[in-house]
Amino acid sequence: MGGDHAPREIVRGAVLAARELGIRVALVGQPALVEAELAKNAPRPEGISLVPAGEVIAMDEHPAQAARHKKDSSVVVGLRLLKKGEAAAFVSAGNTGATLAASIMYLGRLRGIERPSLVALLPLSGRLTVMLDIGANADCKAKYLLQFAEMGSVYMQRVWKVERPRVALLSIGEEETKGNQLAQEAYALLKQAKHLNFVGNVEGRDVPAGVVDVIVTDGFTGNVVVKTMEGVANFIRGQIEGAIKGNPIYWLPGLALRGAFRGVQKKTDYREYGAGPLLGVNGLVFVAHGRSDALAIKSSLRVAREAVLSGMLEALRPAAGRESAEPGQPEPHDSPAIGTAGT
Amino acid sequence: MGGDHAPREIVRGAVLAARELGIRVALVGQPALVEAELAKNAPRPEGISLVPAGEVIAMDEHPAQAARHKKDSSVVVGLRLLKKGEAAAFVSAGNTGATLAASIMYLGRLRGIERPSLVALLPLSGRLTVMLDIGANADCKAKYLLQFAEMGSVYMQRVWKVERPRVALLSIGEEETKGNQLAQEAYALLKQAKHLNFVGNVEGRDVPAGVVDVIVTDGFTGNVVVKTMEGVANFIRGQIEGAIKGNPIYWLPGLALRGAFRGVQKKTDYREYGAGPLLGVNGLVFVAHGRSDALAIKSSLRVAREAVLSGMLEALRPAAGRESAEPGQPEPHDSPAIGTAGT
Numbered sequence: 001m002g003g004d005h006a007p008r009e010i011v012r013g014a015v016l017a018a019r020e021l022g023i024r025v026a027l028v029g030q031p032a033l034v035e036a037e038l039a040k041n042a043p044r045p046e047g048i049s050l051v052p053a054g055e056v057i058a059m060d061e062h063p064a065q066a067a068r069h070k071k072d073s074s075v076v077v078g079l080r081l082l083k084k085g086e087a088a089a090f091v092s093a094g095n096t097g098a099t100l101a102a103s104i105m106y107l108g109r110l111r112g113i114e115r116p117s118l119v120a121l122l123p124l125s126g127r128l129t130v131m132l133d134i135g136a137n138a139d140c141k142a143k144y145l146l147q148f149a150e151m152g153s154v155y156m157q158r159v160w161k162v163e164r165p166r167v168a169l170l171s172i173g174e175e176e177t178k179g180n181q182l183a184q185e186a187y188a189l190l191k192q193a194k195h196l197n198f199v200g201n202v203e204g205r206d207v208p209a210g211v212v213d214v215i216v217t218d219g220f221t222g223n224v225v226v227k228t229m230e231g232v233a234n235f236i237r238g239q240i241e242g243a244i245k246g247n248p249i250y251w252l253p254g255l256a257l258r259g260a261f262r263g264v265q266k267k268t269d270y271r272e273y274g275a276g277p278l279l280g281v282n283g284l285v286f287v288a289h290g291r292s293d294a295l296a297i298k299s300s301l302r303v304a305r306e307a308v309l310s311g312m313l314e315a316l317r318p319a320a321g322r323e324s325a326e327p328g329q330p331e332p333h334d335s336p337a338i339g340t341a342g343t
Numbered sequence: 344m345g346g347d348h349a350p351r352e353i354v355r356g357a358v359l360a361a362r363e364l365g366i367r368v369a370l371v372g373q374p375a376l377v378e379a380e381l382a383k384n385a386p387r388p389e390g391i392s393l394v395p396a397g398e399v400i401a402m403d404e405h406p407a408q409a410a411r412h413k414k415d416s417s418v419v420v421g422l423r424l425l426k427k428g429e430a431a432a433f434v435s436a437g438n439t440g441a442t443l444a445a446s447i448m449y450l451g452r453l454r455g456i457e458r459p460s461l462v463a464l465l466p467l468s469g470r471l472t473v474m475l476d477i478g479a480n481a482d483c484k485a486k487y488l489l490q491f492a493e494m495g496s497v498y499m500q501r502v503w504k505v506e507r508p509r510v511a512l513l514s515i516g517e518e519e520t521k522g523n524q525l526a527q528e529a530y531a532l533l534k535q536a537k538h539l540n541f542v543g544n545v546e547g548r549d550v551p552a553g554v555v556d557v558i559v560t561d562g563f564t565g566n567v568v569v570k571t572m573e574g575v576a577n578f579i580r581g582q583i584e585g586a587i588k589g590n591p592i593y594w595l596p597g598l599a600l601r602g603a604f605r606g607v608q609k610k611t612d613y614r615e616y617g618a619g620p621l622l623g624v625n626g627l628v629f630v631a632h633g634r635s636d637a638l639a640i641k642s643s644l645r646v647a648r649e650a651v652l653s654g655m656l657e658a659l660r661p662a663a664g665r666e667s668a669e670p671g672q673p674e675p676h677d678s679p680a681i682g683t684a685g686t
Binding site: 124125135138139170171172178179180181183203204205206207208209218219220221223224225226227228229230231232233234235236239240243244246247249250252253254256257259260261263264 | 467468478481482513514515521522523524526546547548549550551552561562563564566567568569570571572573574575576577578579582583586587589590592593595596597599600602603604606607
């Protein structure tokens with residue numbers, strides 16, 4: 001039920017994922033609404049099921065309160081499917097804060113992770129960079145940033161098959177001594193972490209350039225940066241459109257260039273990459289963009305399945321990771337059902 | 344001697360400012376080099392003079408060490424002119440860190456200001472917004488942000504004639520309770536400051552939108568944001584150029600659209616707005632972009648003169664500001680000489 005285009009686009013995306021990718025999807029939401037959308041996308045693929053959830057958390061509700069009190073919301077019901085092992089991963093395009101709060105509340109944190117983190121996918125350069133944290137933790141300690149680096153690295157290895165992901169710290173200069181106190185302390189920790197491929201600092205101008213695989217920062221800076229990027233991109237798009245529309249002599253060449261503009265847009269389209277993971281909770285949770293359409297949801301479900309099949313969650317547990325290599329501990333590799341509250 | 348195009352563009356800009364705006368400019372630098380550039384721009388306007396400075400601080404030198412040891416550098420010699428009252432303002436396109444360090448070292452801070460601050464000019468929307476701090480203070484206390492707000496407000500009033508400048512705090516949500524600890528504490532201080540027109544929080548996406556006159560933040564976040572904006576803008580420009588060049592069918596419409604693209608670029612051109620002030624030191628110091636050309640330098644000198652004529656420095660001194668209203672304290676209003684180390 002969550003997201004700007006729910007349940008229509010969420011149901012469409014789930015149907016596409018089931019039909020084209022063979023993913024089993026449990027749609028969590030108000031049955032009448034979900035059934036109506038499913039009817040529009042008939043025939044219903046075999047892998048689609050429906051799990052009723054009567055309540056909806058609105059996009060502007062107080063996250064923690066909504067997560068605590070709306071126990072029959074699609075988010076909470078979906079996370080419970082995950083907790084009980086009836087789903088292998090959970091995707092939501094709904095209220096991000098509520099998904100974060102409910103995930104910590106109902107799934108708990110992974111052992112050794114003090115602060116779960118929201119991840120931004122930045123595919124701008126045509127090469128995926130992830131940045132974390134982007135808002136779950138406004139105030140951070142240096143050791144949290146080290147944990148973000150570890151989690152981001154595992155995610156890029158497992159889901160995107162990047163060997164030895166290049167990890168960088170966001171700061172205001174290349175040298176170790178640049179940055180605020182947090183950045184300098186985090187640099188020292190990251191430099192010592194021999195299991196990471198830490199390549200040093202990057203600056204703001206490097207963020208869209210795709211020069212590294214993982215960028216770590218505190219949730220305040222990360223959130224401001226992601227929103228600034230969005231703001232600048234929207235602003236420039238608006239300016240160019242305005243300049244073209246503002247003068248009839250530009251209409252025809254503007255039309256002719258549409259293909260080129262679309263190419264740029266497609267290259268930088270987050271929808272191909274699906275949802276960003278919520279790393280550090282005890283379950284595979286993916287937060288899709290609020291404005292996700294069917295393509296974005298299909299991609300999100302594909303990425304969620306990849307996370308399941310790759311054993312990402314096990315790899316994120318330093319201790320459990322070793323255990324899972326022992327016999328008698330099969331990983332849930334066959335056709336997982338993925339709960340989605342975006343319905 | 345500072346800046347990517349020094350001394351050529353700096354001298355050209357100074358000559359334009361003297362010729363077209365009647366500003367008296369003292370060019371500070373190595374005489375032979377400066378004279379050679381002046382000869383190329385003959386005839387030499389009356390208002391141009393030359394103050395010798397034998398040393399040069401390179402763009403990549405350690406700021407504080409260079410400022411301390413290179414006493415015959417154009418930056419230090421220029422700031423001494425200012426200190427002695429032989430210049431009314433100082434403009435540099437050189438090493439920003441060195442200009443900052445030397446300004447604090449040789450001019451001192453204004454009474455009541457704990458941390459001088461670097462200011463970014465953001466004219467993107469066609470309406471100027473200033474943001475501070477953008478790198479002078481990586482770690483900030485809430486009271487510094489209050490002082491930034493006060494200084495930014497005075498600057499917008501005096502130099503850009505904005506009545507009751509709208510001041511906002513950069514954060515990660517609109518509500519008072521959003522943000523990291525610093526932002527929440529700063530919000531409380533700003534709300535109480537009845538002499539300011541504080542309008543609340545803005546988010547990253549509002550930064551390019553020109554919705555307020557002054558945005559305050561710590562120097563770490565501010566620096567990252569300014570560089571991110573630059574990175575995204577460059578990235579999008581490169582993508583569009585690449586898409587057009589990459590396919591011959593787009594060459595002709597691309598050419599035809601040049602005027603529209605130029606219009607967008609001109610609207611967002613920082614060069615029309617000149618240099619950003621270094622606020623909080625005991626003198627009028629302006630930091631021009633390292634890649635400043637003659638137009639940017641001319642604008643910087645224009646803005647510096649406006650700061651002098653408007654009594655900005657007096658207004659920045661809460662105590663001295665009251666004194667200057669008394670008789671017998673004329674402000675230096677006639678044709679000030681403006682030192683520039685950018686030569």
